[in-house]
Amino acid sequence: MKELKILAVLIVIVGVTYWGIEPLAHSIMHKHIEEAIHKYNLPDYKFSDLGSTPPLDGDPVKGKEAFQMFCTSCHGLKADGINPPMDAKTAAMSFGVVPPDLSNVTEFIDKKFLYHFLKDPAKATENKKFAMPAMGLNDEQIADIIAYLESKAKKVHGAELFKEACGRCHGAKYQKIYAETPPENLKKYLGKVPPDLSIIMKAKGEHYLVSFINKPQALLPGTSMPRVGLNKEATEELMKYLDEISDPHKEQRQKVGIIVLVYMLVMVGLTYAWKKKIWKNVH
Amino acid sequence: MEKKGGFMGWLDKRLAVDSLWKVMMSEYYLPKNINFLWSFGVLTMLVFVILVISGIFVLMYYKPDSHMAFDSVNKTIMMDVAYGWVFRHTHAVAASIMFLVLFVHMGRGIYYGSYKAPREVVWVTGFILFVLMAATAFTGYLLPWGQMSYWAAQTITTLFSKIPFIGPDLVIWIRGNYIVEDATLTRFFALHVTLLPALILVFTAVHLYAVRIVGSNNEDGIPMTKEEKKEKGIPFWPVFMSKEYFVMSVFLLFFFFLVFFNYNFAMDPINFQPADYLQTPPHIYPEWYFLAFYEVLRGFFFSEALGLIAFVLSMFIPLFLPWLDTSPYPYVSGKHRPMFKVIWWIFVADFVALTILGKLPPTGLFAWIGFVTSIIYFIFFIALPIIAAIEKKKVATGGGR
Numbered sequence: 001m002k003e004l005k006i007l008a009v010l011i012v013i014v015g016v017t018y019w020g021i022e023p024l025a026h027s028i029m030h031k032h033i034e035e036a037i038h039k040y041n042l043p044d045y046k047f048s049d050l051g052s053t054p055p056l057d058g059d060p061v062k063g064k065e066a067f068q069m070f071c072t073s074c075h076g077l078k079a080d081g082i083n084p085p086m087d088a089k090t091a092a093m094s095f096g097v098v099p100p101d102l103s104n105v106t107e108f109i110d111k112k113f114l115y116h117f118l119k120d121p122a123k124a125t126e127n128k129k130f131a132m133p134a135m136g137l138n139d140e141q142i143a144d145i146i147a148y149l150e151s152k153a154k155k156v157h158g159a160e161l162f163k164e165a166c167g168r169c170h171g172a173k174y175q176k177i178y179a180e181t182p183p184e185n186l187k188k189y190l191g192k193v194p195p196d197l198s199i200i201m202k203a204k205g206e207h208y209l210v211s212f213i214n215k216p217q218a219l220l221p222g223t224s225m226p227r228v229g230l231n232k233e234a235t236e237e238l239m240k241y242l243d244e245i246s247d248p249h250k251e252q253r254q255k256v257g258i259i260v261l262v263y264m265l266v267m268v269g270l271t272y273a274w275k276k277k278i279w280k281n282v283h
Numbered sequence: 284m285e286k287k288g289g290f291m292g293w294l295d296k297r298l299a300v301d302s303l304w305k306v307m308m309s310e311y312y313l314p315k316n317i318n319f320l321w322s323f324g325v326l327t328m329l330v331f332v333i334l335v336i337s338g339i340f341v342l343m344y345y346k347p348d349s350h351m352a353f354d355s356v357n358k359t360i361m362m363d364v365a366y367g368w369v370f371r372h373t374h375a376v377a378a379s380i381m382f383l384v385l386f387v388h389m390g391r392g393i394y395y396g397s398y399k400a401p402r403e404v405v406w407v408t409g410f411i412l413f414v415l416m417a418a419t420a421f422t423g424y425l426l427p428w429g430q431m432s433y434w435a436a437q438t439i440t441t442l443f444s445k446i447p448f449i450g451p452d453l454v455i456w457i458r459g460n461y462i463v464e465d466a467t468l469t470r471f472f473a474l475h476v477t478l479l480p481a482l483i484l485v486f487t488a489v490h491l492y493a494v495r496i497v498g499s500n501n502e503d504g505i506p507m508t509k510e511e512k513k514e515k516g517i518p519f520w521p522v523f524m525s526k527e528y529f530v531m532s533v534f535l536l537f538f539f540f541l542v543f544f545n546y547n548f549a550m551d552p553i554n555f556q557p558a559d560y561l562q563t564p565p566h567i568y569p570e571w572y573f574l575a576f577y578e579v580l581r582g583f584f585f586s587e588a589l590g591l592i593a594f595v596l597s598m599f600i601p602l603f604l605p606w607l608d609t610s611p612y613p614y615v616s617g618k619h620r621p622m623f624k625v626i627w628w629i630f631v632a633d634f635v636a637l638t639i640l641g642k643l644p645p646t647g648l649f650a651w652i653g654f655v656t657s658i659i660y661f662i663f664f665i666a667l668p669i670i671a672a673i674e675k676k677k678v679a680t681g682g683g684r
């Protein structure tokens with residue numbers, strides 16, 4: 001009985017300490033993050049700070065024309081057999097970053113975001129030095145281009161999604177994925193080399209990542225990472241992928257963990273029985 | 284152990300294993316009035332064994348090179364090697380839990396007066412073990428070469444630069460360079476895997492030998508001769524150890540729960556970002572077991588110089604407990620010393636408070652609480668001789684026991 005009391009005291013002391021150095025410390029250190037998430041109501045898949053969007057029911061045929069006029073000087077669209085106008089190295093040198101292939105963008109970039117992005121890339125991405133210029137497109141042209149892009153887009157998953165949405169800047173070297181743009185160009189363009197994302201999920205956690213990708217400026221004010229406008233579905237899919245690659249043995253860990261705990265539980269029983277037996281004669 | 288023939292008999296003639304077994308195990312007696320806190324010495328040994336075994340396995344794939352260290356840990360060991368992650372998790376959690384077990388072991392020693400005569404040597408060797416363990420943990424934490432590894436090492440080694448005259452040169456000597464970099468990593472690695480564990484082994488042997496000579500203390504702090512213990516006590520084997528095994532099993536259940544299901548406290552998320560000497564993380568803090576001392580450093584009169592002195596004192600002052608506490612009571616246990624009990628509890632509460640504050644940003648209210656708690660830390664050590672003096676008076680006037 002007395003020993004249980006001592007154990008209880010020990011548990012309280014250890015418990016209070018643990019509470020202090022883990023949940024309490026983290027809640028205080030991450031207060032500004034929680035505040036930002038709360039303030040902007042993140043993740044905000046409506047991108048409400050960008051204002052209203054006109055109806056987007058354009059004509060894909062007219063869209064293709066506009067696309068060829070305005071976009072193919074920088075972007076490729078492999079789904080429709082349009083190759084990028086220059087190789088990656090030249091593009092990186094000209095723009096600081098390789099303009100992405102646009103085959104599937106409408107599948108993972110939110111449509112409303114895309115509208116505002118084409119209207120004014122710097123404003124939508126919240127990156128004043130964004131390498132793609134505003135082209136003075138009117139609403140109809142934008143709607144047509146989006147309709148055209150939609151007509152070609154296919155769903156992408158996992159590594160493909162990662163490469164198409166983030167791969168021009170980020171790599172995941174543990175998956176042998178390397179950023180399309182050479183680091184020295186990125187450094188010049190963005191002020192720093194974007195981090196490798198192989199185990200970013202372990203470092204940052206999903207809660208943070210979802211909001212950060214949704215609105216980088218809110219959580220890391222002044223950052224040069226642009227808002228890319230992922231939609232909800234793509235964000236979730238991407239989170240799943242980042243989690244898998246950062247912790248590939250999760251399932252194994254849980255399985256082995258259960259087995260080990262059950263084994264230890266049996267040992268607790270056996271050693272208790274033995275102790276009882278030996279101590280019966282002590283007194 | 285009865286019959287003398289066969290291999291055991293052969294071995295006994297040559298190594299006297301029979302008498303060794305008796306001296307060490309079956310005829311080594313412990314008092315009966317000890318509780319499970321007396322198991323924590325053996326638990327520290329268990330954790331040390333776990334550290335050595337898991338350490339050898341991670342060592343097989345670890346690369347002590349600032350360009351390769353991070354990936355060798357986070358990719359090779361955590362992802363590629365079959366069950367490499369088990370050994371890394373085990374090693375990291377065991378390092379952390381070692382200090383939990385050590386703090387309980389030391390707290391037990393203080394509460395029950397185990398540091399007092401005749402156990403001064405047990406206490407001093409134990410304290411040396413604590414310092415060695417701290418050095419091992421500190422050098423080991425740099426090895427994954429993550430952001431927190433790097434900046435904790437950078438911050439703590441910078442402290443040495445405040446030492447008058449030799450400080451700046453000393454820092455460079457420790458780091459092997461002007462900043463923490465490859466040379467620092469390789470030397471920390473060398474210390475972590477060779478010298479420090481070897482010293483721990485040596486001092487553990489002396490520590491245990493000393494315990495065997497003077498015998499275990501007990502809850503009431505009653506001094507007992509070997510004969511008294513033999514009469515009223517329990518033999519180490521099998522009676523004490525049967526309980527010990529049970530305590531170990533419960534401990535391991537808890538330990539493996541942490542290893543598999545709750546390891547973040549031992550593997551800081553920030554450390555999954557590679558070291559970057561250009562980017563200071565927003566919060567730098569050491570591992571949790573150094574937080575209390577770290578808070579003394581930050582909080583003591585808000586002065587860098589005083590803080591550093593207080594920091595060194597706070598770490599080394601427990602070494603002098605046997606000579607600070609000159610209480611004449613024959614029963615050394617704090618259980619029978621009301622005033623001692625009060626300051627012991629204040630000390631424990633204060634240590635917990637310091638640990639928690641050590642991780643919080645030192646601003647506003649936290650800074651002031653840190654200031655107060657870092658002073659309270661020393662009250663225990665200042666109060667001890669005073670309490671001992673009062674107790675001496677009581678004994679002289681026929682009071683006390």
Ligand code: HEM
Binds near residue numbers: 483494499
């Ligand atoms: C690697 C670290 C250590 C190991 C392996 C270790 C091991 C042990 C063992 C096995 C015992 C006997 C069982 C027991 O009474 O719990 C013991 C006793 C003791 N240890 Fe340690 N110990 C370590 C560190 C320390 C430290 C850091 C201190 C304090 C500064 C300390 C102070 C003592 C004292 C005072 C006793 C005698 C307790 C009593 O008889 O009441 N030890 N140690």
